[in-house]
Amino acid sequence: MFFPKYRPRRLRRDEIVRRMVRETSLSANDFMYPLFVVSGSTVRQPVASMPGVFQLSIDELVEEATEVRDLGIPSILLFGIPEAKDEIGSGAYAQDGIVQQAVRELKDKVSDLLVVTDVCMCEYTSHGHCGVIKDGDVDNDATLDLLAQTALSHAEAGADMVAPSDMMDGRVGAIRERLDENGLFHIPIMAYAAKYASSFYGPFRDAARSTPQFGDRRSYQMDPANSKEAIREISLDIEEGADIIMVKPALAYLDVIRLASEEFDAPLAAYNVSGEYSMIKAAAEKGWLDGQRVMMEVLTSIKRAGADIIITYFAKDAVRELEKA
Numbered sequence: 001m002f003f004p005k006y007r008p009r010r011l012r013r014d015e016i017v018r019r020m021v022r023e024t025s026l027s028a029n030d031f032m033y034p035l036f037v038v039s040g041s042t043v044r045q046p047v048a049s050m051p052g053v054f055q056l057s058i059d060e061l062v063e064e065a066t067e068v069r070d071l072g073i074p075s076i077l078l079f080g081i082p083e084a085k086d087e088i089g090s091g092a093y094a095q096d097g098i099v100q101q102a103v104r105e106l107k108d109k110v111s112d113l114l115v116v117t118d119v120c121m122c123e124y125t126s127h128g129h130c131g132v133i134k135d136g137d138v139d140n141d142a143t144l145d146l147l148a149q150t151a152l153s154h155a156e157a158g159a160d161m162v163a164p165s166d167m168m169d170g171r172v173g174a175i176r177e178r179l180d181e182n183g184l185f186h187i188p189i190m191a192y193a194a195k196y197a198s199s200f201y202g203p204f205r206d207a208a209r210s211t212p213q214f215g216d217r218r219s220y221q222m223d224p225a226n227s228k229e230a231i232r233e234i235s236l237d238i239e240e241g242a243d244i245i246m247v248k249p250a251l252a253y254l255d256v257i258r259l260a261s262e263e264f265d266a267p268l269a270a271y272n273v274s275g276e277y278s279m280i281k282a283a284a285e286k287g288w289l290d291g292q293r294v295m296m297e298v299l300t301s302i303k304r305a306g307a308d309i310i311i312t313y314f315a316k317d318a319v320r321e322l323e324k325a
């Protein structure tokens with residue numbers, strides 16, 4: 001059937017028809033909200049390149065987490081900014097590290113909120129790389145033990161899920177083994193499985209103070225030009241025990257999200273990263289874009305591409321927008 005018998009505009013006439021035939025819809029359940037914790041008290045330090053995002057001390061974090069829970073967002077993704085950094089990132093796996101303390105407090109004060117912790121070394125190392133350095137590059141195998149230790153310390157503090165973001169080979173297996181040896185076989189792993197060496201992480205590195213002090217992350221994060229490699233990376237992580245897989249960033253990688261959702265049946269997360277957030281905020285501030293609408297369009301596109309979970313700094317704004325509708 002073709003025009004003039006078939007007229008696709010019939011099903012676009014008004015909002016109620018559009019609502020009836022809509023293929024993709026967002027809800028609070030889709031989102032995971034990233035948060036940054038620092039030491040001190042009553043600290044609510046704005047991140048200059050990410051309007052609306054703050055570095056929070058634990059007391060403020062608890063308030064923020066309560067608000068997230070009250071909005072119906074199921075989970076947060078927690079990043080720590082330690083007071084001191086060293087060559088081996090000791091703050092990442094310290095019993096009384098910033099994340100470990102924050103998790104204890106959150107699990108004590110905010111019920112019904114899933115606390116997922118980012119497992120990586122880059123915020124904790126003086127050189128800003130995601131592992132220990134040997135001969136000018138990150139030493140993969142030596143890093144695995146420290147990542148496993150970090151994940152264990154998070155889970156022991158009460159984290160509900162751990163999320164390794166380092167892109168070392170074998171880290172999901174190493175973490176699974178360490179958790180299981182310690183009786184933490186019920187803690188799921190959300191693996192940053194296909195994580196690209198992206199320039200969209202720029203604002204995050206301000207927020208987390210994790211810019212590499214030399215070189216870049218291209219010897220461990222993926223080449224943006226590759227998608228078959230994403231399938232290999234994700235397969236490996238699933239083999240090693242990943243419960244949830246992730247593609248990161250999201251917007252410039254919607255094709256990879258779609259591929260991954262067709263290829264694998266594990267729940268798929270997509271990380272709508274800092275740069276994707278900041279560029280919309282910046283354009284909106286300049287009055288060049290309608291920030292709210294562009295936000296909803298972008299989040300819808302990530303879901304439409306096949307993501308089950310969207311990790312986004314927009315989570316709270318998006319839920320408020322959904323509540324208006």
Ligand code: PBG
Binds near residue numbers: 120200205217273274
């Ligand atoms: C840590 C990590 C990064 C992000 C999440 N975990 C930064 C990086 O790899 O440099 C980026 C998140 C964002 O840009 O929002 N390795």
